[in-house]
Amino acid sequence: MIRFAIACGSLVALVLLLDMGPLGAAGASITGTVKVTGLASNADAVVFVVQAPGTFTPAKPAELDQLKMQFVPHVLPVVLGTTVRFLNSDPTHHNVFSPTNEKYNLGTWRQGQTKDYTFSKCAKPPCAYAQLCLVHPEMEGFIVVLQNPFFGVSTKEGRYQIDNVPPGTYSLGVWHAKAKSQPKPVTVEAGKSAVVDFTLAR
Amino acid sequence: MRRKSIFVCGFARIALVVLGLLATASTARAVPAFARKYQTSCQTCHIVFPKLNAFGEAFRLRGYRLPGETEEMVKQPPVSLGAPAYKQLWPQAVWPGEISSAVPLAVNIKLADMNSSSLNEDGTVSTVKNDLQFPQEVNIFGAGTLGDHVSYLSEVTFGENTDGSVSVELEHAHMGFDSPFGPEDLFHFRIGKLAPNVVDGFQEMWISTNAGIDSLFGYNPIGFNGGTGLAEDVSPAPISIPRIVRGIEGYGIIKHRALWVAGLANGIGPSATNASGRFDGNSAKDVYARFDYKIGGMGLDGDTGGQPVPEKNWRDNSLRLGIFTYRGDGSNIDFSLTTDLGVRRNIQDIHFLRTGLYANLFFQDVNVFGAYLHGTDSLQVFNPAKAVLLSAIEPDYHAWFTQADYLIYPWLQAGYRYETLTPADRSVVSLRTGVVNVSALVRANVKAMVEYQRDLREGDNHSLNALLRFAF
Numbered sequence: 001m002i003r004f005a006i007a008c009g010s011l012v013a014l015v016l017l018l019d020m021g022p023l024g025a026a027g028a029s030i031t032g033t034v035k036v037t038g039l040a041s042n043a044d045a046v047v048f049v050v051q052a053p054g055t056f057t058p059a060k061p062a063e064l065d066q067l068k069m070q071f072v073p074h075v076l077p078v079v080l081g082t083t084v085r086f087l088n089s090d091p092t093h094h095n096v097f098s099p100t101n102e103k104y105n106l107g108t109w110r111q112g113q114t115k116d117y118t119f120s121k122c123a124k125p126p127c128a129y130a131q132l133c134l135v136h137p138e139m140e141g142f143i144v145v146l147q148n149p150f151f152g153v154s155t156k157e158g159r160y161q162i163d164n165v166p167p168g169t170y171s172l173g174v175w176h177a178k179a180k181s182q183p184k185p186v187t188v189e190a191g192k193s194a195v196v197d198f199t200l201a202r
Numbered sequence: 203m204r205r206k207s208i209f210v211c212g213f214a215r216i217a218l219v220v221l222g223l224l225a226t227a228s229t230a231r232a233v234p235a236f237a238r239k240y241q242t243s244c245q246t247c248h249i250v251f252p253k254l255n256a257f258g259e260a261f262r263l264r265g266y267r268l269p270g271e272t273e274e275m276v277k278q279p280p281v282s283l284g285a286p287a288y289k290q291l292w293p294q295a296v297w298p299g300e301i302s303s304a305v306p307l308a309v310n311i312k313l314a315d316m317n318s319s320s321l322n323e324d325g326t327v328s329t330v331k332n333d334l335q336f337p338q339e340v341n342i343f344g345a346g347t348l349g350d351h352v353s354y355l356s357e358v359t360f361g362e363n364t365d366g367s368v369s370v371e372l373e374h375a376h377m378g379f380d381s382p383f384g385p386e387d388l389f390h391f392r393i394g395k396l397a398p399n400v401v402d403g404f405q406e407m408w409i410s411t412n413a414g415i416d417s418l419f420g421y422n423p424i425g426f427n428g429g430t431g432l433a434e435d436v437s438p439a440p441i442s443i444p445r446i447v448r449g450i451e452g453y454g455i456i457k458h459r460a461l462w463v464a465g466l467a468n469g470i471g472p473s474a475t476n477a478s479g480r481f482d483g484n485s486a487k488d489v490y491a492r493f494d495y496k497i498g499g500m501g502l503d504g505d506t507g508g509q510p511v512p513e514k515n516w517r518d519n520s521l522r523l524g525i526f527t528y529r530g531d532g533s534n535i536d537f538s539l540t541t542d543l544g545v546r547r548n549i550q551d552i553h554f555l556r557t558g559l560y561a562n563l564f565f566q567d568v569n570v571f572g573a574y575l576h577g578t579d580s581l582q583v584f585n586p587a588k589a590v591l592l593s594a595i596e597p598d599y600h601a602w603f604t605q606a607d608y609l610i611y612p613w614l615q616a617g618y619r620y621e622t623l624t625p626a627d628r629s630v631v632s633l634r635t636g637v638v639n640v641s642a643l644v645r646a647n648v649k650a651m652v653e654y655q656r657d658l659r660e661g662d663n664h665s666l667n668a669l670l671r672f673a674f
Contacts, residue, residue: 037272039274040274040279099290099291130287132285132287137285137288138282138283138284138285140282140286
């Protein structure tokens with residue numbers, strides 16, 4: 001039984017590695033901080049590898065919930081082609097639409113129901129999609145479509161971490177709903193953690 | 203053409219003038235709702251409230267926004283009325299805005315111990331000793347911003363009358379549109395009942411005395427030979443230069459240092475006998491304009507040019523110079539007067555022009571400021587029964603004041619103001635008034651004042667008042 005479990009676990013790990021593309025093995029991490037000047041919080045900046053060799057296919061749908069009248073998470077980065085499952089966890093009806101890029105309106109639905117949308121039309125990642133609710137105009141979230149799965153989202157304190165990045169030299173970009181910064185180069189070596197800090201301004 | 207005025211002896215005229223002087227007082231704005239919003243002290247913006255320091259003046263001119271304001275400076279996060287991404291949908295969606303998360307209300311309360319002496323027309327002297335006007339007035343403010351480009355201010359004043367009743371006055375109610383286009387702070391627009399920027403500054407926001415500058419704001423230009431003194435319950439209220447208008451105003455800051463103002467106002471209200479229900483006495487509108495330039499110190503928008511600001515935030519070594527003008531139309535608005543022979547006449551101020559200069563000098567702990575005003579009127583006298591024009595004159599008058607404030611300690615200020623008014627009717631002695639004020643901040647939001655005001659021509663006309671004002 002134990003051997004069977006180990007075999008299954010190994011199989012799952014192998015599938016995950018294959019999912020991450022040809023450079024998924026022997027990766028290292030990129031860490032750092034993001035400082036967003038002028039804002040009370042440093043959260044919700046997406047730090048990402050702008051372009052990694054290969055193609056990347058998402059394994060399963062990502063989820064964006066509408067909970068307590070908010071989009072949760074507030075910012076959701078996904079790989080190009082990912083299907084996002086929009087869930088309504090509130091006892092009130094919610095709607096999801098986006099006025100950006102190809103624009104879509106998924107309609108309005110009640111608690112417990114979901115709707116799916118596949119983000120496959122982004123011609124040049126990153127593509128940021130504002131998520132809005134027609135029923136509650138103050139609600140706002142973002143889905144950021146990226147070329148590869150090597151990304152992280154900053155915490156309130158500004159810390160971020162990107163794991164399993166294959167060794168190589170990349171351009172590291174950052175996206176934030178209210179602030180900007182230029183990409184920075186980063187070299188990742190196997191078994192070593194690279195550190196890159198960003199300061200964003202409006 | 204000049205005609206002899208009504209029978210009023212010189213002394214009695216002086217008494218009338220000074221009674222009017224003592225009856226009017228400045229309004230004051232200090233809005234603790236801002237202190238709550240930014241979690242900051244009143245002294246961030248005020249020297250001795252309501253008098254503003256340079257930072258506070260920039261805050262006011264920028265539409266109640268801090269110079270260089272960022273989200274992290276706002277300690278009470280606003281409530282969103284629409285996600286910013288809705289801007290992309292306009293005009294298919296409402297443009298997103300915000301309201302403050304806490305009700306943006308503030309209260310000012312003024313208590314006054316009033317003592318005065320005034321000469322009556324019959325030569326007797328009336329005195330008031332220790333009239334405890336507790337409270338004299340209560341002001342309720344609502345003020346703040348509604349997102350990036352909209353601001354507002356409202357003020358309702360409750361004054362307690364001697365019979366126990368309460369009078370209510372809506373002093374301010376206006377909305378501002380701040381930098382809706384163009385470079386930041388170059389264009390601001392305000393609409394509503396507002397203190398016009400043609401006078402705001404040297405009236406409401408620089409003055410920390412209880413007494414207002416009546417020589418500039420309280421003059422009544424209506425008279426058979428032109429105005430004789432200050433207004434007293436004249437209906438409709440005549441215009442010296444208005445403290446408050448109903449109107450639309452544009453203003454902006456050019457390259458941190460220059461201020462432009464242009465406005466359109468209703469003007470004089472209808473006469474007492476006009477029951478039309480309208481706010482404007484006629485269909486013509488008044489216009490006004492102002493231009494300022496500030497040399498040295500902090501920019502009018504709070505810009506410091508990268509230089510450190512003085513550690514003592516009331517200091518702003520600078521000189522600000524300005525010119526202003528107001529042109530009004532009072533045609534078809536009747537003011538009723540009775541001649542010396544008891545005959546009733548109507549007077550109209552067909553059009554009037556007020557032009558002035560002012561200066562404001564800050565040096566270390568001293569602030570000297572003042573203004574000069576020249577006014578001309580075009581008065582026409584009518585027989586009210588037949589609506590026949592009887593005479594017309596073009597009188598002019600002038601007034602000026604200067605005030606020096608010295609901050610002894612950050613909590614203690616002494617000030618002296620001299621003001622004079624030469625009425626259009628040259629048979630009346632010029633008004634000359636002195637005001638001495640000592641203001642102490644018991645706390646940043648609690649002010650105690652002792653103020654002595656005296657008619658410099660007649661020793662029996664004076665007042666000595668103690669006041670306590672607090673805001674929360």
